[in-house]
Amino acid sequence: MSTRISRRRLLKGAGGLALAAATGPLLAACSNDEEQSKASQAAASSGAAGSPAVLRGTELKILQWSHFVPKHDQWFDPFAKKWGEDNGVSVSVDHIDLAQLRTRAAAEFSAGQGHDLIELLDPPSDFEPSVFDLRDLNEQAQKDFGKQLDVARNSSFNPTTGVWYGFCHGWVPDPGDYRKSLWEKVGFPNGPATWDDLLNGGKRIKNEQEVQMGIGMSNEIDSNMAGRALRWSFGASIQDKDENVVINSDMTVSAVQYMKQLYNDAMTDEIFSWNAASNNQALIAGRASYILNSISAYRTAQGAQPDVADDVFFTPALKGPDGTAFASEHVIPIYIIPKFAKNAAAAKEFILNLLRNYKDATGNSELYTFPSFADTVPDLNSSLDSDPYGSNPPDKLKVLKTATDWTTNVGHQGPANAAIGEVFATFVIPNMFAKAARGDMSPQAAVADAEAKIKEIFQKWRGQGLVGGSA
Numbered sequence: 001m002s003t004r005i006s007r008r009r010l011l012k013g014a015g016g017l018a019l020a021a022a023t024g025p026l027l028a029a030c031s032n033d034e035e036q037s038k039a040s041q042a043a044a045s046s047g048a049a050g051s052p053a054v055l056r057g058t059e060l061k062i063l064q065w066s067h068f069v070p071k072h073d074q075w076f077d078p079f080a081k082k083w084g085e086d087n088g089v090s091v092s093v094d095h096i097d098l099a100q101l102r103t104r105a106a107a108e109f110s111a112g113q114g115h116d117l118i119e120l121l122d123p124p125s126d127f128e129p130s131v132f133d134l135r136d137l138n139e140q141a142q143k144d145f146g147k148q149l150d151v152a153r154n155s156s157f158n159p160t161t162g163v164w165y166g167f168c169h170g171w172v173p174d175p176g177d178y179r180k181s182l183w184e185k186v187g188f189p190n191g192p193a194t195w196d197d198l199l200n201g202g203k204r205i206k207n208e209q210e211v212q213m214g215i216g217m218s219n220e221i222d223s224n225m226a227g228r229a230l231r232w233s234f235g236a237s238i239q240d241k242d243e244n245v246v247i248n249s250d251m252t253v254s255a256v257q258y259m260k261q262l263y264n265d266a267m268t269d270e271i272f273s274w275n276a277a278s279n280n281q282a283l284i285a286g287r288a289s290y291i292l293n294s295i296s297a298y299r300t301a302q303g304a305q306p307d308v309a310d311d312v313f314f315t316p317a318l319k320g321p322d323g324t325a326f327a328s329e330h331v332i333p334i335y336i337i338p339k340f341a342k343n344a345a346a347a348k349e350f351i352l353n354l355l356r357n358y359k360d361a362t363g364n365s366e367l368y369t370f371p372s373f374a375d376t377v378p379d380l381n382s383s384l385d386s387d388p389y390g391s392n393p394p395d396k397l398k399v400l401k402t403a404t405d406w407t408t409n410v411g412h413q414g415p416a417n418a419a420i421g422e423v424f425a426t427f428v429i430p431n432m433f434a435k436a437a438r439g440d441m442s443p444q445a446a447v448a449d450a451e452a453k454i455k456e457i458f459q460k461w462r463g464q465g466l467v468g469g470s471a
Helices: 007-011 014-024 033-042 068-086 100-110 125-130 134-146 180-184 195-209 219-233 250-265 268-273 278-282 298-306 306-311 344-356 358-364 380-385 395-405 420-423 428-437 441-464
Strands: 058-065 089-096 115-118 176-179 291-292 312-315 335-336
Touching: 007 268, 058 100, 068 089, 068 344, 068 358, 089 100, 089 344, 100 115, 100 125, 115 180, 115 344, 125 335, 125 420, 134 344, 176 180, 180 195, 195 250, 219 250, 219 428, 250 428, 250 441, 278 291, 278 298, 298 306, 298 312, 306 312, 380 395, 380 441, 420 428, 420 441, 428 441
Parallel strands: 058 089, 058 115
Antiparallel strands: 115 335, 176 291, 176 312
């Protein structure tokens, strides 16, 4: 699918010749708006039947993460290459560890060359100045596949600028993963339902059964997500709906005080140096009573430690003091197309074809990756009711059927804007919790320190016109 907007609008204010080159052969082939429209119609209708002739003989280079469920990549790479063969496009896929994605993307933007299509796992809003506006692609997808989930829209669209800086094709729920046998012994056979339950039960499990809890406070994605879930459930947020910084509040201080107590009563200092795999490994090894994670650790345990897998169950987002319960998406795969991309047209057509086959994407992730367009996987709930991938009992994953009710986007209560993207990428929130938990700062001082850093980041992006608000 080529862009639906005119070539004149694409080139306006963006450095005409440079942008025309970056959009790849499809736009270069269109000498006027009428020709552009004809090419757009041909591309939009191509699907599996074949791409417009202008794409044939071109190359599409894709960069994305090494999926936590290996079966997904074993499906995805041949799927991508087969689409290329059917449409005359030479497709290559490079996979790297998720912790390296942002660094690699930044290096390519700095060099002005690299992959045509880059997938990031947290909102890439801070890359907005360097990527194409994907309004045409998002509108076409909504026309073809129905409404996109709010958590996906809020993670790929900037309401201040009106720019779709990415295309969010999926998302991953972030439930609590708990060892049922451990929690039964302290009176919680269904696991904790509130953050207060987590503290009280986790403390007893550590004291009586010598098994710690696994919620990280380090520079990695799971710590980022856990800190946000805790703050939101205590009524705190980084910004309000109008993108004003509001982190320095009594609610945030209470959340930080809670985390300090949780660390003192139920955890050990290893959580300050964890990476994204550490909590998975601790759960599988029997060294964690509860973690905040996706189902990837559980899927690994099914193969490596079946007895442990049978003992792992899931909770929805935990309730805070007033009953509020929110969790962040665990990861949220979002494609961006850099302005230096040589084949943006093929990248867009490939994404649409991925959506046409999203049932396979979800299935080959073993129900790890959920669709951002629910209609693309209509039988998802029935699979969660009876897991086709060997859960014992078969309905173990049914708690995820309500995940859209308790999942919100990074940046809640506002959008995942460029400032939120930088706050996330620089781990301001887990460091805030860690400074208080270690005793380096009081909870109040740790919150004030984080506020100063966050306000500086917001002010920088406001100066570029990419973030709303004034405080």
